[in-house]
Amino acid sequence: MNHPPVGRLRALRSVELLTPDYAEAVDFYEEVWGLQVVEAEHSASWLRGTGDEHHALRLTRSETIGLGRLVFAVGTPAEIDEAARRLRARGIALVTEPGPLDQVGGGYGLRFHDLDGRLVELSADTWAVTARGRDVSLPVGVTHAVLNTPDIDASVAFYRDVLGMRVSDWSEHQMAFLRCGSDHHCVAFNQAPWVSLNHVAYEMTSLDHFMRGLGRLRHHGITPEWGPGRHGPGNNTFSYFTDPTGLVCEYTTEVAQIVEDTWICKVWRRTPELSDLWGTAGPPSPRIRAHMAGTPDGSPVAAPPVDARTGARTEARTGARTDPPSGAEGAAA
Numbered sequence: 001m002n003h004p005p006v007g008r009l010r011a012l013r014s015v016e017l018l019t020p021d022y023a024e025a026v027d028f029y030e031e032v033w034g035l036q037v038v039e040a041e042h043s044a045s046w047l048r049g050t051g052d053e054h055h056a057l058r059l060t061r062s063e064t065i066g067l068g069r070l071v072f073a074v075g076t077p078a079e080i081d082e083a084a085r086r087l088r089a090r091g092i093a094l095v096t097e098p099g100p101l102d103q104v105g106g107g108y109g110l111r112f113h114d115l116d117g118r119l120v121e122l123s124a125d126t127w128a129v130t131a132r133g134r135d136v137s138l139p140v141g142v143t144h145a146v147l148n149t150p151d152i153d154a155s156v157a158f159y160r161d162v163l164g165m166r167v168s169d170w171s172e173h174q175m176a177f178l179r180c181g182s183d184h185h186c187v188a189f190n191q192a193p194w195v196s197l198n199h200v201a202y203e204m205t206s207l208d209h210f211m212r213g214l215g216r217l218r219h220h221g222i223t224p225e226w227g228p229g230r231h232g233p234g235n236n237t238f239s240y241f242t243d244p245t246g247l248v249c250e251y252t253t254e255v256a257q258i259v260e261d262t263w264i265c266k267v268w269r270r271t272p273e274l275s276d277l278w279g280t281a282g283p284p285s286p287r288i289r290a291h292m293a294g295t296p297d298g299s300p301v302a303a304p305p306v307d308a309r310t311g312a313r314t315e316a317r318t319g320a321r322t323d324p325p326s327g328a329e330g331a332a333a
Contacts, residue, residue: 003086003089003090003161004086005086005161005162005163005164006082006083006086006087006122006162006163006164007074007079007082007083007086007122007164008074008075008079008164008180009072009073009074009122009163009164009165009180009181010072010073010074010075010180010181011072011073011180011181011183011186012070012071012072012073012142012143012144012145012180012186012187013053013056013071013072013073013123013126013142014053014055014056014057014058014071014105014141014142015056015057015058015067015068015069015070015071015142015145015200016057016058016059016060016067016068016069016071016119017057017058017059017060017066017067017068017197017200017245017247018060018062018064018065018066018067018068018298019059019060019061019062019065019243019244019245019247020061020062020063020064020065020245021244021245022043022045022059022060022061024244024245025059025243025244025245026040026045026047026059027244028243028244029047029057029059029243030047031220032217032220032222033139033202033217033243033249034049034137034138034139034213034216035047035048035049035056035057035138035139036048036049036132038054038055038104038129039055039104042061043060043061044058044059044060044061044104045058045059046058046104046105047059048129048132048141049132049138049139049140049141049142049202049203050131050132050133050134050136050138050139050140050141050205051131051134051140051141052128052129052130052131053126053129053141054104054105054106054126054127054128054129055104055105056139056141056142056202057142057200058104064297064298064299065245065246065247065294065295065298065299065300066196066197066247066294066298067118067145067147067197068119069111069118069119069120069121070118070119070120070121070145070187071121071122071123072120072121072122072123072163072180073123073124073126074109074122074123074124075124076124076125077098077108077124077125079124080098080108080109080110080122080123080124081098083098083110083122084097084098084110087110087112087162090162092112092162093112093113094110094111094112095110095111095112095113095119096109096110096111096121097110098110101121101123105126105127106125106126106127107123107124107125107126107127108123108124108125109121109122109123109124110122114155114158114159115151115154115155115158116147116149116150116155116195117195118147118195120163134205134209135205136209137204137209137210137212137213137215137216138204138209138213139202139203139204139213139251140202140203140204140205141202141203142200142201142202142203143183143186143201143202143203143252143255144183144185144186144187144188144200144201144252144255145186145187145188145197145198145199145200145201146175146187146188146189146190146197146198146199146200146201146292147187147188147189147190147195147196147197147198148189148190148191148192148194148195148196148197148198148292148293148294149189149190149191149192149195150191150192150193150194150195152173152174152175152176152189152190152191155176155189156176156178156189159178159187159189160178163180164180165178165179165180165186165187166178166179166180166260167265168184168185168233168234168256168258168263168265169184169185169233169234169265169266169267169268170265170266170267170268171233171267171268171270171274172267172268172269172270173191174190174191174270175188175189175190175191175233176188176189177233177234179258182257182258182259183255183256183257183258184233184234184235184236184255184256184257184258185233185234185255192293193296194294194295194296195296196293196294196295196296196298197247197248197294198248198292198293198294199240199247199248199249199250199292200247200248200249200250201238201249201250201251201252202249202250202251202252203252203253203255204251204252204253205253206253206254207237207253207254209253210228210237210239210251210252210253210254211228213251214228214239214251217241222241224239224240224241224281225240225241225242225284225285225287225288226238226239226240226281226282226284226285226288227239227240227280227281228278228280228281229275229276229277229278229279229280229281230254230276230277230278231274231275231276231277232268232273232274232275232277233266233268233274234255234256235254235255235256235277236252236253236254236255236256237251237252237253237254238250238251238252238281239251239252240284240288240292242287242288242291245300246291246300246301247291248288248291248292290302
């Protein structure tokens with residue numbers, strides 16, 4: 001029996017990140033990265049960008065490191081109820097039944113797990129906030145997440161068939177870029193040995209805001225670990241950093257806009273131009289690749305040790321293989 005997708009997802013609304021370095025992470029994302037704390041408790045903080053979402057990021061104190069949940073916007077509570085019916089018809093268990101969400105930011109929603117065990121939340125009618133204005137070099141909000149998965153075909157099929165996303169492009173059979181609106185991608189999957197978070201990207205208003213944001217980070221003594229450059233799939237600019245937990249965060253802008261009736265999905269060859277059309281970023285360092293790979297158990301990523309003969313860093317890290325997953329640098333962002 002063929003089942004329709006759960007409904008129409010409008011955007012990636014927010015992400016939850018788990019961190020044992022809770023206080024340091026809050027300080028980084030507020031004081032350095034440019035988000036604003038809208039509410040805080042002992043073990044969780046909610047931070048917003050300059051856009052109209054109540055929050056783009058939730059930081060939660062945890063013994064493990066990684067992604068806590070992905071939150072997608074849905075239009076109405078009626079669509080949430082219909083999504084619940086369609087999920088049940090597929091045999092997908094609900095973690096939270098449809099109804100008012102008893103959480104900061106409010107809303108009406110539901111939660112379930114994807115094939116890799118990630119918590120997915122669909123929400124409507126979240127609390128409204130006044131936009132802060134986009135004339136400053138601060139993130140508007142979260143724009144996409146790249147997820148490492150051991151079965152890219154199954155993950156793509158789930159997000160396409162169940163959540164109704166469309167595949168925009170492939171990077172050979174290593175990465176897939178999926179959209180739910182006009183942005184080229186809101187989620188991308190990277191083929192890897194284990195489930196982990198590759199990185200989360202935050203939108204800057206324009207190329208000028210993007211560059212000024214890099215300048216602002218430089219004033220805090222923080223320089224990109226990869227970038228600036230411009231990706232092939234998505235055509236978006238990129239600069240990657242690691243937060244105090246070791247999770248990778250990205251500034252990006254100018255992502256390609258999709259016209260549904262005319263867009264043709266492309267398979268990109270994995271060449272240097274795939275990762276950086278400008279040729280300005282150079283290859284990703286062993287350190288940033290290790291952090292993008294993460295670990296299978298949510299433990300901290302160890303810094304690649306230095307080769308005593310050459311002084312170069314190798315790829316070893318705690319709790320993981322000695323070679324990083326292929327494509328761990330993330331061709332999109």
